[in-house]
Amino acid sequence: MFRFFEEKAGMPYSGSVYTQVLAAGKVAQEMSGFTIIRESYGQEVLSDQRGIWLIAHELAHQWWGNAVTCQDWTHFWLNEGMATFMSAAYKEHRFGREEYLKDIEAAKARYLKVKEAEKDRSLVFPNWDHPSPEDRTLVYHKGAYVLHLLRKKWAKKDSGKG
Numbered sequence: 001m002f003r004f005f006e007e008k009a010g011m012p013y014s015g016s017v018y019t020q021v022l023a024a025g026k027v028a029q030e031m032s033g034f035t036i037i038r039e040s041y042g043q044e045v046l047s048d049q050r051g052i053w054l055i056a057h058e059l060a061h062q063w064w065g066n067a068v069t070c071q072d073w074t075h076f077w078l079n080e081g082m083a084t085f086m087s088a089a090y091k092e093h094r095f096g097r098e099e100y101l102k103d104i105e106a107a108k109a110r111y112l113k114v115k116e117a118e119k120d121r122s123l124v125f126p127n128w129d130h131p132s133p134e135d136r137t138l139v140y141h142k143g144a145y146v147l148h149l150l151r152k153k154w155a156k157k158d159s160g161k162g
């Protein structure tokens with residue numbers, strides 16, 4: 001996972017140690033050099049390694065969120081959209097294209113639910129002081145979906161199809 005993110009980011013991990021701590025409760029928070037994840041999630045991954053998305057998401061933040069970060073909260077989607085997208089990309093690398101597309105379709109579905117409720121808005125928030133649950137869905141899932149669309153467009157351009 002480290003090699004994958006280092007290669008995609010084009011830069012080595014900046015620390016000397018990285019730790020993920022499994023803790024009681026519903027915690028999930030990354031910091032420079034370590035991440036706290038809920039203990040029950042660890043049990044889920046032990047029973048099905050395809051559930052590795054959160055481990056990948058939190059590790060991706062060591063590059064997208066910590067090493068490179070937005071200047072202020074208005075571009076918070078660059079942290080969360082990138083980590084969500086890179087988690088799907090890692091799953092593609094490890095388990096195949098189908099796993100990637102499953103995550104992208106799930107992100108798209110969550111985004112479309114917000115859009116159908118007419119709560120869609122720009123990924124750039126002028127004020128992130130009081131985000132709603134829909135706002136959080138936008139930065140994580142619309143963000144990842146937009147990055148997927150950019151990847152698709154880039155791949156077509158790269159192959160000379162568009």
Ligand SMILES: [Zn+2]
Nearest residue numbers: 057061080083
């Ligand atoms: Zn995150």
